[in-house]
Amino acid sequence: MKKHLAALAACVLVLSGCGRGDESEATAPGVTDEACPEAVNKDNGCIYLGVISDLTTGPFKALAVSITDAQKAFWKRVNDNGGIGGYDVDVTKYIRDNHYSPETHNQVYQEIKGKVLALAQSLGSPTTAAVIEDMKTNKVLATPASWTSSWNFEDVILESGAPYCIESMNAVDYAVEAIKPKSVMAVYVPGDYGEDAAEGAKVAAEAHGLSFTGVESPPGQENQGGAIDAIVKAKPDLVILTAGPTDAATVVGQAAARGYKGRFIGTGPTWNPGLIASPAADALKALYWQSAPWLPWQTDTPGHKAMRETLSGVTPNDGYTAGWVWSYPLKAALEKAASNGELTRDGLFKAVKQLTSVDYEGMLENAGNYAGDPNSAVVRSSVIAQPDESAPTKVKVIKEPFVGPTAQDYTLSKPCF
Amino acid sequence: MRVISFAQPGFMLAGAVIVTYLSAEVGFWAAAVLSVLAVSLLALGVERVAIRPMVGRPVFAIAIITLGLDVVIRVVANGFIGLDVRQVGDPWKLDTVSVLGVEVQQRYLAMFAAALLMVAALFLFFRYTRFGLAMRAASFDQEAALAQGVSVSGVFAVSWAMAGGLAAVAGIMFGAGTSIDQNIWIIALKALPAIILGGLDSLAGAVAGGLAIGLFESLVSSYQSDHLPWLGENFATVSPYVLMLAVLLLRPYGLFGTREVERV
Numbered sequence: 001m002k003k004h005l006a007a008l009a010a011c012v013l014v015l016s017g018c019g020r021g022d023e024s025e026a027t028a029p030g031v032t033d034e035a036c037p038e039a040v041n042k043d044n045g046c047i048y049l050g051v052i053s054d055l056t057t058g059p060f061k062a063l064a065v066s067i068t069d070a071q072k073a074f075w076k077r078v079n080d081n082g083g084i085g086g087y088d089v090d091v092t093k094y095i096r097d098n099h100y101s102p103e104t105h106n107q108v109y110q111e112i113k114g115k116v117l118a119l120a121q122s123l124g125s126p127t128t129a130a131v132i133e134d135m136k137t138n139k140v141l142a143t144p145a146s147w148t149s150s151w152n153f154e155d156v157i158l159e160s161g162a163p164y165c166i167e168s169m170n171a172v173d174y175a176v177e178a179i180k181p182k183s184v185m186a187v188y189v190p191g192d193y194g195e196d197a198a199e200g201a202k203v204a205a206e207a208h209g210l211s212f213t214g215v216e217s218p219p220g221q222e223n224q225g226g227a228i229d230a231i232v233k234a235k236p237d238l239v240i241l242t243a244g245p246t247d248a249a250t251v252v253g254q255a256a257a258r259g260y261k262g263r264f265i266g267t268g269p270t271w272n273p274g275l276i277a278s279p280a281a282d283a284l285k286a287l288y289w290q291s292a293p294w295l296p297w298q299t300d301t302p303g304h305k306a307m308r309e310t311l312s313g314v315t316p317n318d319g320y321t322a323g324w325v326w327s328y329p330l331k332a333a334l335e336k337a338a339s340n341g342e343l344t345r346d347g348l349f350k351a352v353k354q355l356t357s358v359d360y361e362g363m364l365e366n367a368g369n370y371a372g373d374p375n376s377a378v379v380r381s382s383v384i385a386q387p388d389e390s391a392p393t394k395v396k397v398i399k400e401p402f403v404g405p406t407a408q409d410y411t412l413s414k415p416c417f
Numbered sequence: 418m419r420v421i422s423f424a425q426p427g428f429m430l431a432g433a434v435i436v437t438y439l440s441a442e443v444g445f446w447a448a449a450v451l452s453v454l455a456v457s458l459l460a461l462g463v464e465r466v467a468i469r470p471m472v473g474r475p476v477f478a479i480a481i482i483t484l485g486l487d488v489v490i491r492v493v494a495n496g497f498i499g500l501d502v503r504q505v506g507d508p509w510k511l512d513t514v515s516v517l518g519v520e521v522q523q524r525y526l527a528m529f530a531a532a533l534l535m536v537a538a539l540f541l542f543f544r545y546t547r548f549g550l551a552m553r554a555a556s557f558d559q560e561a562a563l564a565q566g567v568s569v570s571g572v573f574a575v576s577w578a579m580a581g582g583l584a585a586v587a588g589i590m591f592g593a594g595t596s597i598d599q600n601i602w603i604i605a606l607k608a609l610p611a612i613i614l615g616g617l618d619s620l621a622g623a624v625a626g627g628l629a630i631g632l633f634e635s636l637v638s639s640y641q642s643d644h645l646p647w648l649g650e651n652f653a654t655v656s657p658y659v660l661m662l663a664v665l666l667l668r669p670y671g672l673f674g675t676r677e678v679e680r681v
Binding site for chain 2: 056057059061062065066190216217218219220221222223225226229230244245246249250253254256257258272273274275277278279280283315317319
């Protein structure tokens with residue numbers, strides 16, 4: 001009996017050993033020699049990238065859906081052009097909804113992390129924070145879907161564009177040039193988005209010798225009363241606004257209705273094309289400018305043109321622009337890893353550290369330095385736009401990409417907040 | 418059934434979203450009426466499919482089902498919101514009118530008028546109609562009502578339809594002067610402190626509770642940072658719940674609710 005058991009155990013060990021041998025021949029998690037399920041190039045292998053986004057019930061659903069659709073289109077174009085190093089890229093098989101919940105984000109991340117090489121999207125700061133230690137341990141790279149400055153200090157995050165704080169510095173710098181304010185108020189939503197931007201506004205206000213007030217305002221249109229009161233009472237010359245689009249419109253519209261006549265500059269996510277038809281439209285047209293990390297949908301660059309062609313038929317929205325722009329660094333990293341012959345997580349991580357610039361096809365200039373330290377690598381340019389009914393995304397640029405003096409001189413030695 | 422329906426935020430969102438689609442075609446007022454009817458029918462359907470089979474089951478289980486229904490309805494409504502914020506196309510927008518020397522936004526007056534109209538209609542319905550009386554009887558004692566020939570199942574159906582319609586009115590009025598996105602349902606949560614403060618079984622209590630909560634939150638929002646800064650920023654957001662807890666400590670059945678008497 002013992003002999004039989006020993007023989008059985010030996011067989012099991014041999015068989016399991018064979019199994020591991022077969023697996024070790026496969027390249028890496030998320031990389032297969034078999035073609036992708038819906039391969040454009042049937043002879044190519046497949047690189048699987050995960051997408052964890054806020055697709056149904058969370059607060060950023062509108063933005064998340066357009067970002068995700070743009071990323072699907074981006075990688076389809078990559079595949080249409082032959083793929084990367086003999087592989088097509090699949091970003092559709094492992095799409096998961098995080099409902100903007102850190103617990104759910106962690107759950108779906110654990111579910112897909114062994115099946116993907118990297119994450120084409122990890123939406124949300126608190127959600128991504130729930131898994132970032134695991135990402136670092138396993139060298140799972142991710143493209144973020146936000147502009148918080150803390151991403152500039154994470155090796156596994158492939159950020160693009162100026163972080164919120166730099167954008168707000170540029171917004172104040174531009175306002176100083178255009179309207180010469182004496183007082184600045186930052187109305188900001190709690191958390192990394194609002195607090196990062198508010199810190200940038202504070203730094204710029206102090207640099208210009210302007211008075212500064214910060215007013216924290218929780219999300220929700222019904223919760224903006226305190227911020228509106230503060231604006232109407234203090235009457236600052238400039239309000240730097242960080243909120244969701246409907247909250248921003250509530251603040252601008254209600255403050256204007258109560259007699260406020262100063263200037264609002266809202267960060268990129270404060271705008272949504274639907275606001276041009278909202279009850280606050282007149283106030284927005286009169287008092288609001290939008291700062292943004294890059295040029296909008298209708299811009300004439302090769303990247304914008306490719307995006308519009310690939311996404312033909314959609315209603316223009318700069319959520320698409322964001323999803324498209326954010327995808328370039330991961331494409332560059334995959335190409336570098338493939339050319340290094342190391343299409344593995346280690347190889348991809350190493351490849352990122354070799355990137356000193358990324359070709360964004362003109363959508364973003366002087367960007368994509370992941371080899372440098374945060375201060376030398378951070379993108380410092382922003383654009384300023386204003387509402388315009390005739391523009392596809394209902395905003396037109398009034399200040400092309402620029403770097404203000406405060407952003408130019410700022411030392412990013414730690415996250416802004 | 419004596420169940421708090423957590424599906425109301427979903428019905429509220431659905432009502433607002435329907436108006437955003439119809440108002441451009443048929444005008445705001447017709448869109449509002451059609452939306453209320455549509456959401457009432459939706460609520461009726463939900464009652465028949467998901468709630469009716471649960472009659473006689475634990476109240477807790479039914480409440481949990483309404484939570485699930487809320488998520489389902491909101492996901493579907495969110496799908497119709499799409500990527501851009503939407504507008505209900507109300508006539509008031511952000512226009513103001515002078516009332517006794519105070520500039521008041523017209524939409525707030527419209528909301529107040531709508532609330533008064535709804536409360537008056539409900540009061541008259543419950544007080545003077547046979548079906549209203551039947552609903553009160555069924556609410557008090559289902560078996561006794563049944564023995565007196567009241568169609569308790571009919572009462573359930575109509576109460577859900579009315580709840581759906583009223584939630585739609587709330588969603589439409591909330592959308593006046595603002596924009597509709599997928600997050601507006603959150604304000605419906607504030608109905609909870611309002612009705613608990615007023616007393617769960619009191620219509621007048623719900624009105625008083627709603628006014629008290631709204632007034633308290635506005636006052637805290639305007640003056641707390643100047644006079645009680647040590648409470649921290651944004652205390653106004655939690656103030657309705659603090660007031661609810663304070664009242665519950667003193668009057669567990671709310672300001673106007675019926676005091677429960679239990680034989681021990």
